[in-house]
Amino acid sequence: MGLWLSSWLVLLWFASSVSPSWAVPANTSSFFSFKDNFDIMWAEDHFKTSPDGQLWYLYLDKKTGCGFQTRQRYRFGWYSMKLKLVGGDSAGVVTAYYMCSDLGAGPDRDELDFEFLGNRTGQPYTMQTNVYKSGVGGREMRHMLWFDPTEDFHSYSILWNSHHIVFFVDRVPIRVYRNTDKPNNFFPNEKPMYMFSSIWNADDWATRGGLEKTDWKNAPFVSSYKDFHADGCQWEDPYPACVSTTAEHWWDQYEAWSLTDGQHEDFSWVGRNLVTYDYCKDYERYPTLPKECNI
Ligand SMILES: *[C@@H]1O[C@H](CO)[C@@H](O)[C@H](O)[C@H]1NC(C)=O
Ligand SMILES: *[C@@H]1O[C@H](CO)[C@@H](O)[C@H](O)[C@H]1NC(C)=O
Numbered sequence: 236m237g238l239w240l241s242s243w244l245v246l247l248w249f250a251s252s253v254s255p256s257w258a259v260p261a262n263t264s265s266f267f268s269f270k271d272n273f274d275i276m277w278a279e280d281h282f283k284t285s286p287d288g289q290l291w292y293l294y295l296d297k298k299t300g301c302g303f304q305t306r307q308r309y310r311f312g313w314y315s316m317k318l319k320l321v322g323g324d325s326a327g328v329v330t331a332y333y334m335c336s337d338l339g340a341g342p343d344r345d346e347l348d349f350e351f352l353g354n355r356t357g358q359p360y361t362m363q364t365n366v367y368k369s370g371v372g373g374r375e376m377r378h379m380l381w382f383d384p385t386e387d388f389h390s391y392s393i394l395w396n397s398h399h400i401v402f403f404v405d406r407v408p409i410r411v412y413r414n415t416d417k418p419n420n421f422f423p424n425e426k427p428m429y430m431f432s433s434i435w436n437a438d439d440w441a442t443r444g445g446l447e448k449t450d451w452k453n454a455p456f457v458s459s460y461k462d463f464h465a466d467g468c469q470w471e472d473p474y475p476a477c478v479s480t481t482a483e484h485w486w487d488q489y490e491a492w493s494l495t496d497g498q499h500e501d502f503s504w505v506g507r508n509l510v511t512y513d514y515c516k517d518y519e520r521y522p523t524l525p526k527e528c529n530i
Contacts, residue, residue: 239340266465269303276302276433281455284300287457290461295321295328295432296454302331302433304338305465310477311425312467315403319459320360324351327438327449330458332391334424335367342370345426347400350385351393352441353456360384361511364402364410366472368419370378374525376410377512378505388461395421395428395467398492408494409509413530417522427470434458480528 267273269291281294281301293301314334321328330351337344346367351360358458359379366374382405382437392403395414400421402410414420434456438449467486468477477484485491493500514521515528 247249263275263448266461272305272463273399274306275430276304278302284500290459293330293432293433293458293460295436295456297451300433300435302435304375304432305430305463308336308470308472309334309465310427310468310472310474311396311484311487312465313392313394314467315462315464316323316430316432317390318384318432319386319388319389320351320384321353321434321456321458322454324356324450325360325385325456326355326358326442326447327436328353328434330432330434330439330440332432334393334395334428338429344370344420344450345428346372347393347395347402347428349402352437355447357369360433360437360517362404362409362513366400366412368421372522373411373514374527375512375514376510378409379509379511380404380493388459390462394486394491395423396491397423399503401494407505408498409505410417414525415439416530419474419527424504430463430465432458432460440472442502450462461492 269288271285278299280299281296281299282303283294284290287446291303293303295301302510316332318332320330323406330353331348332351333346333348335344335346337346340389344367346365348361348365348367350363350365352363354360360377360382362384364376364378365372380389389405390403392406394401394403398416399414407422438447461473468474487529515524518524521528
């Protein structure tokens with residue numbers, strides 16, 4: 236709680252320092268409808284939408300969770316969605332939101348993950364991100380958030396271009412993966428990625444390392460979604476024309492190849508205040524750090 240509270244205080248300063256940036260498409264008239272762009276992966280009866288189709292809900296109960304995926308696979312681009320996480324006692328519950336080149340957990344898959352690890356009422360969520368390249372993960376980072384992610388919708392986004400992959404929370408870059416290091420870089424022509432989200436029970440590991448179990452009295456657990464936006468190249472789009480740095484492909488133009496000064500400041504602030512685990516600093520686990528940690 237202490238950390239959460241101080242994060243809140245810092246936010247007062249922080250919110251005013253978030254500078255306008257390239258990574259925010261102003262055009263919001265292009266949110267994607269569920270029925271045209273997504274499929275339910277499993278447990279259709281644990282998925283609901285609002286009457287107008289704008290809000291989507293995933294349910295977890297003792298029987299099962301639920302998940303959905305885009306029909307389309309994407310190459311370079313900007314992919315964003317707003318999520319409101321399970322409130323109250325959500326210990327043991329994980330909401331995942333990720334891009335992956337594979338429909339299953341294939342041994343060669345590329346994957347970019349956001350995972351939100353629930354907690355007991357009043358205890359802060361942990362946000363874990365991970366990067367899998369050709370089936371190899373182990374690149375976890377963990378962050379605290381500077382807001383309560385169960386109270387309202389916040390946007391979680393991924394920018395993927397020829398220079399880096401950036402994870403954003405509400406326009407704030409929280410993690411940067413340099414995409415220039417062979418063989419661990421993500422090419423657009425090799426493995427395009429679907430976007431997924433799911434909710435599931437992970438009380439064997441998620442909350443305080445598995446000590447806190449899911450309390451099924453509180454089921455169903457519900458995570459909510461809206462405003463999916465994909466500003467990027469689809470798999471069918473002609474390659475390499477689609478990923479060229481022409482004007483409409485802002486996500487892989489010069490300005491998007493590195494963070495702006497304002498984004499740098501925000502990113503450092505997050506690094507100083509909210510990171511609770513970084514595999515690149517885990518020398519016990521990696522006596523020789525993975526190569527990308529040194530870029
Ligand atoms: C916003 O996006 C939609 C759909 O992609 C497009 O038809 C429209 O012209 C865009 N509007 C502006 C102001 O760019
Ligand atoms: C849950 O809350 C406890 C106590 O504040 C904290 O140690 C833990 O990191 C939190 N998150 C998870 C996912 O366990």
